[in-house]
Amino acid sequence: MAAKAPQAVRAPGFVLEARDVSCSYGGADVLHQVSLGVPHGAIIGLVGPNASGKSTLLRALSRALRPRRGQVLLEGADVYALPAAKVARLLAVVEQEGLSDLSFTVEETVLLGRFPHLSRTRREGARDWEAAREAMRQAAVLSLSGRLVGELSGGERQRVSLARALAQEPTVLLLDEPTSHLDPGHQLEVLDRLEQLNRAAGLTIVVVLHDLNLAALYAHELVLLTSGRVLARGTPREVLTSDNLRRAYGPGVALASHPLTGDPQVTLIPGAEAALAPAGRSGLTIHVVGGGGAAAALIEALAAAGHDLSAGVLNAGDSDWRLAGALRVRLVEAPPFSAIPEDAHRRNQAMALAADAVVLADIPFGHGNLANLRAVWAAAEAGKKVILLEKTPPGERDYTGGQASRLYAAIRRSAALVAGDEREVIEFIAAAESGPGDRPWPEHGTGPGVG
Amino acid sequence: MRRRVNPAAAIGLLLAALAFSVVLGTAFGTVSIPFGETLRALLSRLPGAGWLGAGVRETTTTIILAVRLPRVVLAVLVGLALGVSGTAFQGLFRNPMADPYLIGVSSGAAAGAALGIALHLDARALTVWVVPLMAFTGATGTVFLVYRLARRGNRVPVADLLLAGIAVGAVLSALVSAVTVFSQRDLRQIVFWLMGGFSGRGWDYVLAVTPYIVAGTAVLGFYARDLNALQLGEEAAGHLGIEVESLKRSLILAATLATGAAVAASGVIGFVGLVVPHALRLVLGPDHRILLPTSGLAGATLLVLADLGARTVVPPAEVPVGIITALLGGPFFIYLLRRSRRGGV
Numbered sequence: 001m002a003a004k005a006p007q008a009v010r011a012p013g014f015v016l017e018a019r020d021v022s023c024s025y026g027g028a029d030v031l032h033q034v035s036l037g038v039p040h041g042a043i044i045g046l047v048g049p050n051a052s053g054k055s056t057l058l059r060a061l062s063r064a065l066r067p068r069r070g071q072v073l074l075e076g077a078d079v080y081a082l083p084a085a086k087v088a089r090l091l092a093v094v095e096q097e098g099l100s101d102l103s104f105t106v107e108e109t110v111l112l113g114r115f116p117h118l119s120r121t122r123r124e125g126a127r128d129w130e131a132a133r134e135a136m137r138q139a140a141v142l143s144l145s146g147r148l149v150g151e152l153s154g155g156e157r158q159r160v161s162l163a164r165a166l167a168q169e170p171t172v173l174l175l176d177e178p179t180s181h182l183d184p185g186h187q188l189e190v191l192d193r194l195e196q197l198n199r200a201a202g203l204t205i206v207v208v209l210h211d212l213n214l215a216a217l218y219a220h221e222l223v224l225l226t227s228g229r230v231l232a233r234g235t236p237r238e239v240l241t242s243d244n245l246r247r248a249y250g251p252g253v254a255l256a257s258h259p260l261t262g263d264p265q266v267t268l269i270p271g272a273e274a275a276l277a278p279a280g281r282s283g284l285t286i287h288v289v290g291g292g293g294a295a296a297a298l299i300e301a302l303a304a305a306g307h308d309l310s311a312g313v314l315n316a317g318d319s320d321w322r323l324a325g326a327l328r329v330r331l332v333e334a335p336p337f338s339a340i341p342e343d344a345h346r347r348n349q350a351m352a353l354a355a356d357a358v359v360l361a362d363i364p365f366g367h368g369n370l371a372n373l374r375a376v377w378a379a380a381e382a383g384k385k386v387i388l389l390e391k392t393p394p395g396e397r398d399y400t401g402g403q404a405s406r407l408y409a410a411i412r413r414s415a416a417l418v419a420g421d422e423r424e425v426i427e428f429i430a431a432a433e434s435g436p437g438d439r440p441w442p443e444h445g446t447g448p449g450v451g
Numbered sequence: 452m453r454r455r456v457n458p459a460a461a462i463g464l465l466l467a468a469l470a471f472s473v474v475l476g477t478a479f480g481t482v483s484i485p486f487g488e489t490l491r492a493l494l495s496r497l498p499g500a501g502w503l504g505a506g507v508r509e510t511t512t513t514i515i516l517a518v519r520l521p522r523v524v525l526a527v528l529v530g531l532a533l534g535v536s537g538t539a540f541q542g543l544f545r546n547p548m549a550d551p552y553l554i555g556v557s558s559g560a561a562a563g564a565a566l567g568i569a570l571h572l573d574a575r576a577l578t579v580w581v582v583p584l585m586a587f588t589g590a591t592g593t594v595f596l597v598y599r600l601a602r603r604g605n606r607v608p609v610a611d612l613l614l615a616g617i618a619v620g621a622v623l624s625a626l627v628s629a630v631t632v633f634s635q636r637d638l639r640q641i642v643f644w645l646m647g648g649f650s651g652r653g654w655d656y657v658l659a660v661t662p663y664i665v666a667g668t669a670v671l672g673f674y675a676r677d678l679n680a681l682q683l684g685e686e687a688a689g690h691l692g693i694e695v696e697s698l699k700r701s702l703i704l705a706a707t708l709a710t711g712a713a714v715a716a717s718g719v720i721g722f723v724g725l726v727v728p729h730a731l732r733l734v735l736g737p738d739h740r741i742l743l744p745t746s747g748l749a750g751a752t753l754l755v756l757a758d759l760g761a762r763t764v765v766p767p768a769e770v771p772v773g774i775i776t777a778l779l780g781g782p783f784f785i786y787l788l789r790r791s792r793r794g795g796v
Binding site for chain 2: 059062064083084085087088089092093095099100102103104108109113115118120164168
């Protein structure tokens, strides 16, 4: 690569940009107000678990799925307002499904990439053939040029699809899992070529990758999506932290580092999921009462253990609320910094009564959130299993002049379990799940009962 | 590497075949006219070639130019419309089993025509054009209805088009059956119309359908390269710079005008729009720049020959052309199906 600073040649601003993009496929939004700026000459990797919205974001960026709200800008202009042909001269897409059973030859298929550069009356000329051959060379499919696409393997078709996109001679290339059908050797080959094009020709690349290790090796910047929201973005080192991985993928994905490059790499821990959630994904329905960040660790641990969570009443904007939103926990919310309205309290109480168990985080109690305590008390009265997370004694958290303490004591008396930390909460619940069917819950104070 | 027939050679061959079949179609009939005489009579109408007509009898010239030639030319036009529209629909639906009647042209035309015949509207309106007009209106109206039913916001998914076409087609078929059953006197006429044919069609029919068929097929030819790109999938075609929804609209409109006019003039002639594009794709490959013109030429040739068969199998009676095309097309299609299943398309 020539010794010029990439920053110096970058045009100001972004070549492609998503602004507060929300998308749906007719029903609920699958992408929630996502913003993403793609600078000239960048390689941006979109990663995240299944159904996290990364392919949807790519489709929105590629003019294939008009956002329900928000804008996508290509060189500063709204792509959905630009003519398709103009967009196609700047931006090419390698789709995930790749090519179907076409009876076109590879050469004919790649030549279709010249479509946006041809006028109605002009046939493909020498220039177009040259571009197609160059694209085939770059995607390593030159030797297949006379074969029918329908006769090729999945991996070969993926490379033909890439060649077709490169024949468009785009400024920005969007790829949706371009290596999913490739063996490790071809995965590296394709990504190496993309990196080479990025360096030599300044091709800007946005690529959805399932494989976090490949993403860490090739992307300048990663965007980690979960449940249609951006969980983290930055360099691979910033994004691929054990915390983020656990939040996005659960407990079975751990962090390591590449033996040669030192880039973050992930390894998989078999059985980790099962160890934390004995009953697997069909865990219990648990209602968490929290607020202000006191329940964040609890919600994360319970979600990671595979339980179906609800939470309430959380003030919009606080860190419990943000995490619960990111994890798609059903929640009852109240306006920021304000007392719990009556209807929110009622919904909170209904959720608590509908759950298999209720966990109260060790939140401070004021007059504003006393309703939370009342909801837990109602659940305990109704015979629900209640776990009290008590890292600090409740008396020290009472700012209601004793009112909260009295209510708290009443809850404790009604056979609630008291946990000293999040781990104990998980253990109580795990014990309940793996216990004998007719006795799903360890009776408080009675010891192991034998029928 | 796949071996394909050279497209230029194929076009040349098909042009020659069409010219030959046109002469054949005008030479044979209830009265056979020698091939040479037919050719002379036909060519004598070309500018500067009047001397060729010397020695050809007046009645012969009349039979050839006023009776047989318009019918043959109409068969050429209808075959062109069905072949080209069939290719476009198979490309649009990305399905080799699609035909030009898929989304309601035939059922709509049949319903319109059956009503026109059963209610004796031609006698009341004192014009023979009532039935063709009702057929054309039924055909285009039905496609419009199907298109509207399949629309979701500003998109029209082809799968929905297909389903809406099936549903509307079923209702209209029931209507046609009902009309046929309750109007026994006209049963034969309706059935004949449904099977399709060129019997008694003169130059007026040719003039009436020419604008629709020529314009419709020309528009479809204009989009040949777009149809190629569409084979990659609708979203991929969009990424290549095609406004897919407006392309679909144009293709459906053009094909509907062409086949609507064809059906209005000659009834529902089956299998041409299905078998011809399918067979040519197997031989010539999937490039619509080649498929569209060759399908038009082959469709025209096939229909001229099928009409010749219809006139000459059991003279002086005429068999509906639709029966001939189905009799030839069905077995041929089975052959293609078995061949492609064995050897891969």
